[in-house]
Amino acid sequence: MPLAEAETLMDCNLAPRKAKTTVREPHFQAFDPAADLDRLRQLAIDCECFTPLFGIEDAEFPESLLLDVTGCLHLFGGDQDLASRLSETFRAREFLPRVAIATTIGAAWAAAHFLAKQKSPAVVSSSQLPAVLPPLPLAALRLTVNILSVLQELGLRTISQIQVLPRASIPSRFGPLLLKRLDQAFGDEPEFFVAEKPREPFAVHWEGEFPIKSREVLHAVSQELLEDLLSRLTKRREGLRQLRCVLRDCRRRSYEFHVGFTVPTDHARHTFEMLCLQWERADLPDEMDSIHLEAVVTGSLQTAQRDLFGHEPGTDKDREVVTLLDRLSNRLGSRTVLRGRLLPEAQPEVAVAYEPCTDPEMRTSIDPECLKTKLSQRPTSLFTQPESIEALAIAPDGLPQSFRWNHQEHHVVRSWQERIETGWWRVVSANRDYFRIEVHTGHHFWIFRRLDQQDWFIHGTFD
Amino acid sequence: MTSPILAELSARLRQLERSRVRLVPGVSEPSSSEIGLHRLLPNISSFRGGLVEWLSDVKGAGSLSLAVLASQPAVGNDYWIFVDSRSQLHLAGLAALSLDLQRLVLVRPQRSADALWVVEQALRTRGVGAVVCEFDHLSTTSFRRLQLAAETGGTLGILLRSERAQHQPSWAEYRILVRPLATSGSSDPWQPRRRLQVELLRARKELMAAAKLVLVELQDADGRVCLVSELASAAPAVRATSA
Numbered sequence: 001m002p003l004a005e006a007e008t009l010m011d012c013n014l015a016p017r018k019a020k021t022t023v024r025e026p027h028f029q030a031f032d033p034a035a036d037l038d039r040l041r042q043l044a045i046d047c048e049c050f051t052p053l054f055g056i057e058d059a060e061f062p063e064s065l066l067l068d069v070t071g072c073l074h075l076f077g078g079d080q081d082l083a084s085r086l087s088e089t090f091r092a093r094e095f096l097p098r099v100a101i102a103t104t105i106g107a108a109w110a111a112a113h114f115l116a117k118q119k120s121p122a123v124v125s126s127s128q129l130p131a132v133l134p135p136l137p138l139a140a141l142r143l144t145v146n147i148l149s150v151l152q153e154l155g156l157r158t159i160s161q162i163q164v165l166p167r168a169s170i171p172s173r174f175g176p177l178l179l180k181r182l183d184q185a186f187g188d189e190p191e192f193f194v195a196e197k198p199r200e201p202f203a204v205h206w207e208g209e210f211p212i213k214s215r216e217v218l219h220a221v222s223q224e225l226l227e228d229l230l231s232r233l234t235k236r237r238e239g240l241r242q243l244r245c246v247l248r249d250c251r252r253r254s255y256e257f258h259v260g261f262t263v264p265t266d267h268a269r270h271t272f273e274m275l276c277l278q279w280e281r282a283d284l285p286d287e288m289d290s291i292h293l294e295a296v297v298t299g300s301l302q303t304a305q306r307d308l309f310g311h312e313p314g315t316d317k318d319r320e321v322v323t324l325l326d327r328l329s330n331r332l333g334s335r336t337v338l339r340g341r342l343l344p345e346a347q348p349e350v351a352v353a354y355e356p357c358t359d360p361e362m363r364t365s366i367d368p369e370c371l372k373t374k375l376s377q378r379p380t381s382l383f384t385q386p387e388s389i390e391a392l393a394i395a396p397d398g399l400p401q402s403f404r405w406n407h408q409e410h411h412v413v414r415s416w417q418e419r420i421e422t423g424w425w426r427v428v429s430a431n432r433d434y435f436r437i438e439v440h441t442g443h444h445f446w447i448f449r450r451l452d453q454q455d456w457f458i459h460g461t462f463d
Numbered sequence: 464m465t466s467p468i469l470a471e472l473s474a475r476l477r478q479l480e481r482s483r484v485r486l487v488p489g490v491s492e493p494s495s496s497e498i499g500l501h502r503l504l505p506n507i508s509s510f511r512g513g514l515v516e517w518l519s520d521v522k523g524a525g526s527l528s529l530a531v532l533a534s535q536p537a538v539g540n541d542y543w544i545f546v547d548s549r550s551q552l553h554l555a556g557l558a559a560l561s562l563d564l565q566r567l568v569l570v571r572p573q574r575s576a577d578a579l580w581v582v583e584q585a586l587r588t589r590g591v592g593a594v595v596c597e598f599d600h601l602s603t604t605s606f607r608r609l610q611l612a613a614e615t616g617g618t619l620g621i622l623l624r625s626e627r628a629q630h631q632p633s634w635a636e637y638r639i640l641v642r643p644l645a646t647s648g649s650s651d652p653w654q655p656r657r658r659l660q661v662e663l664l665r666a667r668k669e670l671m672a673a674a675k676l677v678l679v680e681l682q683d684a685d686g687r688v689c690l691v692s693e694l695a696s697a698a699p700a701v702r703a704t705s706a
Contacts, residue, residue, distance in 0.1 A: 317541070321542050332581070338569045377655070380552065380553060380559075381551040382553035382556070440645055442645045442658060442659075443522075444523050444525065462525060463523060463526060
């Protein structure tokens with residue numbers, strides 16, 4: 001759905017409600033099928049604790065996880081208990097799952113979509129299939145929109161209505177898919193899914209007979225481990241995005257370090273340099289028993305050939321910048337080195353999102369041309385907290401003639417006004433009249449008046 | 464026998480070497496009518512490999528905007544690093560200065576020592592076009608280190624400092640004082656503009672500065688810096704331009 005359309009829908013649906021209830025902040029994100037697929041695959045992999053065979057449905061835009069729980073039910077106390085546990089696991093991660101267990105993939109899909117509720121999973125045994133499936137709508141057979149619309153035009157709405165049709169005439173009238181799905185749902189035709197394979201964790205470990213007592217030895221062992229780790233990654237054409245290093249001393253105390261990289265890297269020297277930057281700022285023990293290095297996030301090395309924020313293939317100069325950002329991030333902390341992106345928000349506090357340069361997720365900024373707000377009205381410096389000022393205005397709703405800030409009296413010469421109001425559903429809403437003002441000394445400030453309280457604040461300066 | 468073209472080129476080369484100013488290849492000089500600063504500092508639009516100090520008194524004076532706009536031709540497509548120790552820089556305001564946000568990095572160090580280290584590291588990096596930072600106090604040694612780092616990396620260091628710093632020793636190539644002035648004439652309700660008095664306090668080498676002081680008008684809507692007419696009010700001039 002286009003972002004603008006989503007926003008308008010939100011406005012239309014929420015604006016008429018006058019009740020002052022606080023609901024969760026709406027979050028808009030661009031549709032990204034590839035990212036959705038990756039997340040769904042990851043969710044499937046997370047189900048490894050329930051069964052060794054897990055995957056996702058074969059569809060244009062898959063949205064269902066498939067688990068083959070054959071032979072696993074007794075481990076969880078039966079199918080009902082397993083379904084409940086699956087449901088609870090996903091609810092704990094803030095998903096709203098619909099869980100169903102059935103003897104065929106088609107029946108499980110239909111039951112999950114049309115029988116299961118969020119807190120009550122559906123379990124359909126093989127003996128129940130002939131009774132449970134027929135009353136369900138035809139959409140439960142995973143048909144395409146075209147077939148469904150043809151069936152609907154003919155007045156066919158439930159599976160039972162298809163079952164009474166002569167089988168031989170169905171493929172010629174509606175195509176082969178309808179009969180195939182029908183047979184798959186009732187178990188008359190086998191159906192398989194491609195099981196996802198959990199990725200092999202990239203980790204190397206060293207545990208010596210004698211503890212490491214000097215920095216030189218620590219460096220030498222770590223470098224060797226890093227080279228081993230990176231060579232394994234390189235074989236799969238992958239590079240490091242995030243490295244986890246755990247050092248353990250003789251008392252079994254752990255010292256954990258997370259090293260982030262702006263782009264995937266396979267350079268052992270660079271990686272080791274970044275690790276050392278973190279060690280330098282930590283109070284390391286004198287003796288160490290074990291070293292554990294793990295590639296937490298990896299990325300394709302093909303993308304490593306691109307420059308910092310996903311532009312055209314980078315040059316030497318761009319690679320130098322990447323090295324610089326890695327160095328700054330690992331010495332000062334990833335939250336210190338940031339890239340920003342504009343959001344379609346009028347409220348200045350939330351109009352910009354700042355993300356670490358080493359953040360593996362690449363989000364693009366909205367085009368400034370598409371913003372409703374005029375950027376020229378925005379100050380170059382924005383205070384974290386607006387500062388209260390004493391303003392003198394002639395009219396109650398008018399512009400202040402003068403105000404006092406920073407121990408100085410400022411007389412307003414001219415102003416440019418803008419009203420910023422955000423929705424009542426916001427946790428922190430803003431109803432403000434903003435003024436970009438020029439004072440008698442020529443300085444430009446950004447002040448606002450709260451419409452409900454009628455008090456004045458300075459929020460930024462045009463430096 | 465040397466051709467006149469070669470002689471002219473060698474003369475220009477000598478002049479550049481004397482001034483130790485690096486010209487960025489492929490960067491076209493702005494016209495003097497478009498960029499008012501060009502009259503004050505002919506080389507500012509192509510200067511890299513050194514530091515420029517921009518002094519102003521308090522917040523809201525416009526020195527940051529002017530410094531960024533004046534340095535954009537020199538930076539070109541390279542990266543901008545903003546060292547924001549106060550965590551106050553607002554990206555929306557910076558985007559209004561026509562900066563490419565994909566090539567802008569914000570560093571927010573907690574300690575002043577870290578800030579100095581960041582600036583030095585960034586200035587040494589070739590792919591970085593400009594490093595913008597704010598320093599109230601800068602020791603001579605640190606100043607010299609930054610200047611050498613900028614020379615090594617061929618980058619531009621933009622130091623935003625208080626007006627009080629004008630009496631302190633400097634290793635910057637230019638020291639520029641920016642003072643805001645109240646604008647005259649009627650104001651356009653949609654296009655904020657501001658007037659600034661820009662004074663070249665110091666240039667390390669003999670540069671081609673044609674004036675020591677100019678009045679410029681900064682139009683925030685399109686990020687233009689125009690020279691204010693010395694004979695007439697700026698308001699009619701602006702109207703005539705837009706007509």
